[in-house]
Amino acid sequence: MNKKIPLVTVPRISLYYRALLESRHKDYISSEEIAYLTGFNSAQVRKDLAYFGQFGTPGKGYKVESLKKALLSILGTDRIWNVALVGVGNLGSALLSYKGFEEQGFKIVAAFDKDMRKIGKVIRQVKIQDIKDLEDTIHKKNIKIVILAIPAKHVQAIVDRLIKGGIKAILNFAPIRPKIPSDIHILNIDLSIELERLAYFLNKLR
Amino acid sequence: MNKKIPLVTVPRISLYYRALLESRHKDYISSEEIAYLTGFNSAQVRKDLAYFGQFGTPGKGYKVESLKKALLSILGTDRIWNVALVGVGNLGSALLSYKGFEEQGFKIVAAFDKDMRKIGKVIRQVKIQDIKDLEDTIHKKNIKIVILAIPAKHVQAIVDRLIKGGIKAILNFAPIRPKIPSDIHILNIDLSIELERLAYFLNKLR
DNA sequence: AACTGTGAAATTATTCACAGCT
DNA sequence: AGCTGTGAATAATTTCACAGTT
Structure with missing residues (x-):
């Protein structure tokens, strides 16, 4: 809980967010898929996301729409x-x-x-x-x-x-x-x- | 000898090179001074340089002109x-x-x-x-x-x-x-x- | 005395591997 | 069965600290 977030995690969050934009058509997305789209490792995706909360549903993955909102809010780009x-x-x-x-x-x-x-x-x-x-x-x-x-x-x-x-x-x-x-x-x-x-x-x- | 060079070392070498350009007036420069000019740690400067060879003289530091040439050649910017x-x-x-x-x-x-x-x-x-x-x-x-x-x-x-x-x-x-x-x-x-x-x-x- | 070069220690980041949830 | 969240293991990088050179 409340671990220090590695500096390099933040730009990766931006990339995950972009991958989600490409995945509008689906309901859920797995860390494996995000990893494929961004070129990282699925464990890294899960760990990065977990720094900020529990966004996933075991067995299903991450709900695209709500994860998107969450990442926007983490990055602070939910505003101008x-x-x-x-x-x-x-x-x-x-x-x-x-x-x-x-x-x-x-x-x-x-x-x-x-x-x-x-x-x-x-x-x-x-x-x-x-x-x-x-x-x-x-x-x-x-x-x-x-x-x-x-x-x-x-x-x-x-x-x-x-x-x-x-x-x-x-x-x-x-x-x-x-x-x-x-x-x-x-x-x-x-x-x-x-x-x-x-x-x-x-x-x-x- | 012949260790693997960290990826992040290379852009630092560029910065060290620039610091040397600013130090044209002096004969020798210490890792401490390069560190100050670039904002890194002197141990890091020494270690980074040592990946590529022995450029320094104990007790004196690095000869500005020859280190400059060496760094240019490492970076591959001694040509167009x-x-x-x-x-x-x-x-x-x-x-x-x-x-x-x-x-x-x-x-x-x-x-x-x-x-x-x-x-x-x-x-x-x-x-x-x-x-x-x-x-x-x-x-x-x-x-x-x-x-x-x-x-x-x-x-x-x-x-x-x-x-x-x-x-x-x-x-x-x-x-x-x-x-x-x-x-x-x-x-x-x-x-x-x-x-x-x-x-x-x-x-x-x- | 001043400073390098470098093993060893400390820190930071990544990847593994699996218990536990759905 | 499929996938997350996360401790533990590994890897990469930085910093310490000092023996050795000028």
Whole structure:
């Protein structure tokens, strides 16, 4: 009971949820089937789910509809999260236009840049604001998550401002890992590092 | 000697390499310093490096310049890798324009789409080709790594074609995990899952 | 004295295997 | 009979701690 949940369980829950979306037609689904659809092991599926409660019926499996609701509620995606984007360059613009976010309940409600030529422009109904309005808008729009798509050299300063402004969750695309207090959650998506992992693998082949 | 290298070591090596780039001014650097710069533990730094050889000098540390070269060679980024991009939508275009790749030795030399309105256009000196030329171009241009930025529903079919075409390393941005043989390396960057991890964390806060 | 390289210990995560429920 | 939930076993990874080198 009440064990500590491994960090890696959470992204798997997201994948299980997606597998359930594909299984709309059936009433019950077994851990074996979820495992097949997601590429994990059925014991892992059962254990991951069991961290959060008893969702299954022995002999039958998991009721698709109710498990789906349960997972949504675990992930916190049973509601809309307001998100801000900081940095409307190439990558930032692409993220602003990315439809996948809204589908999963993440709504980019504000975008910031410091380039005067961009400020005032509207992309996907979001008006690009001056970065100086950052803290103010975070409060007014009840923003809880920030996506950072700015050059590495500005990351630490912006992160410091975000934290002062009350933000606790950051998705950072810059190739740098800012120093943060332990109560802040940051996920770094570092595209070059991913390519380097692939290069390492290819390099090893001969 | 010759131990199995943990999978998670490789992305850390990338980060150590970056820390060395910041330390150009000094002759030697200790595992403690690398650890501080990257946010890991000094024992981990030493252990990670030791998987690949004996790079350090007891009492002094690691010689910055030679360790840098060694890490480049381990990662396989001491040479240029030709990369293809499949899918030139919002995200694909942004990746095509992303300068960070070239800096790390990854060169996008071809881009593919199936949309006739995009084919023939040139972005950053790369001409967008018809997806039907995929296999052909992969061979002609000696492409080893493919970045996938296409809708989920097309991923499996394209991945199958890539594998037949000899590709062994794929960076996939679509929110789906295609089935692949065990000798193929795929890394999935799933933006919604990352946001869901953040939402989970925020959700837990109260 | 300062620091590496590395076995051993500790921690974390995965998989096995089965008692018990439907 | 079929499948969950979960302790126990195994595997992977991190951290400790120190002998040995410069």
